[in-house]
Amino acid sequence: MTDRLILLGPPGSGKGTQAHTLALELRLEHLSTGDILREEVRNESDLGKQARAAMEAGKLVADEIILNMVEERLKKGKAAEGFILDGFPRTVAQAEGLDAIAKKLNVALDAVVNLQLDDEIIVGRLGQRVSCPICGKIYNEVSNPPVVPGVCDIDGARLEKRKDDTPEVIRRRLEVYHEQTKPLEEYYAKKGIMIDIDGDAEPAEVSNRILTALSSFEQA
Numbered sequence: 001m002t003d004r005l006i007l008l009g010p011p012g013s014g015k016g017t018q019a020h021t022l023a024l025e026l027r028l029e030h031l032s033t034g035d036i037l038r039e040e041v042r043n044e045s046d047l048g049k050q051a052r053a054a055m056e057a058g059k060l061v062a063d064e065i066i067l068n069m070v071e072e073r074l075k076k077g078k079a080a081e082g083f084i085l086d087g088f089p090r091t092v093a094q095a096e097g098l099d100a101i102a103k104k105l106n107v108a109l110d111a112v113v114n115l116q117l118d119d120e121i122i123v124g125r126l127g128q129r130v131s132c133p134i135c136g137k138i139y140n141e142v143s144n145p146p147v148v149p150g151v152c153d154i155d156g157a158r159l160e161k162r163k164d165d166t167p168e169v170i171r172r173r174l175e176v177y178h179e180q181t182k183p184l185e186e187y188y189a190k191k192g193i194m195i196d197i198d199g200d201a202e203p204a205e206v207s208n209r210i211l212t213a214l215s216s217f218e219q220a
């Protein structure tokens with residue numbers, strides 16, 4: 001069983017959407033460091049206050065803060081049985097930290113799904129992204145709009161644009177991805193657990209591609 005997964009990929013490659021679907025399909029806990037941080041910022045917690053400036057500038061929050069936050073969550077509840085990590089790790093130091101946490105918890109990472117998408121497509125997608133502040137559902141105003149414009153299909157909440165989805169911050173986030181997160185492809189390829197997936201398709205098609213690749217990976 002592949003029940004300890006990482007979703008790797010640039011911002012806007014569909015990690016959040018795919019992690020949500022896979023978590024339901026494979027009954028895994030979905031841990032999104034971005035979602036956790038946004039909630040901390042909304043609650044104005046100490047952690048939120050520490051993270052906010054970096055997030056709004058499109059930079060990464062300090063590795064130590066992130067690693068503590070992830071370790072705490074991996075220890076408890078459903079995550080102890082299986083998880084899908086979305087938006088983490090994002091640096092080699094975080095990947096090494098995750099290896100240390102996994103060792104402590106006596107578990108192994110099964111697979112890393114690497115969603116691939118060109119920067120030009122990403123800039124377009126992120127500019128059209130809106131999401132529900134209550135349930136986290138993500139929409140694209142053009143290719144995957146809600147039934148009623150601006151309103152969440154699930155709970156009727158008013159959809160919001162993320163503060164970091166402005167053209168300038170999107171560019172910064174992509175730079176950060178290429179500099180700091182891209183090296184993880186090599187890190188996990190060396191471990192033999194990387195699965196590359198072309199993310200340029202409708203969400204349901206990308207989910208199919210991932211599930212098919214995971215099942216052949218399991219059988220290999």
Ligand code: AMP
Pocket residue numbers: 011033034035037054055056058059060061062066086087088089090094164173
């Ligand atoms: P995301 O929703 O994954 O795009 O994350 C939004 C923002 O939260 C990022 O641009 C970072 O500022 C911060 N963030 C999320 N995950 C991490 C992480 N693993 N390491 C550092 N910063 C993170």
